[in-house]
Amino acid sequence: MRLADRRTAMRFEILGELWGSIQATESAHLCNLGRTGALIESFAPLPVGSTRAIRLVRGTSTAEIRASVRHRSPVYLEDGGRRYLVGLEFINVDEQTTELIEHLMSESPERSIPGEA
DSSP states (O other), X not given: OOTTOOOSSOOOOOOSOOOOOOOOOOOOEEEEEOSSEEEEEESSOOOTTOEEEEEEEETTEEEXXXXXXXXXXXXXXXXXXXXXXXXXXXXXXXXXXXXXXXXXXXXXXXXXXXXXX
């Protein structure tokens, strides 16, 4: 062991390329919600066509949903920053998740969009 090497665990040198991935979680503002999808405001420009894991949280209830990104529009802020409005389509929503979505939708009927079904 070299004097400058103070690691307590053994390390291995990687020869060549080793590919990996990382998953980061970001909170997003939920703009509107429907039975089949949602519109969120995100800091990240999610790629159209990609599939994402979405977590809906209400109190102690949590639902994991797979969603496909259907559209994305930039929102330019006064301070020069940028966010994105991202349209999501839910994929294979189970009964428990459907109940949570319905409950969330019923909590604020005054916020519904006129003409939307």
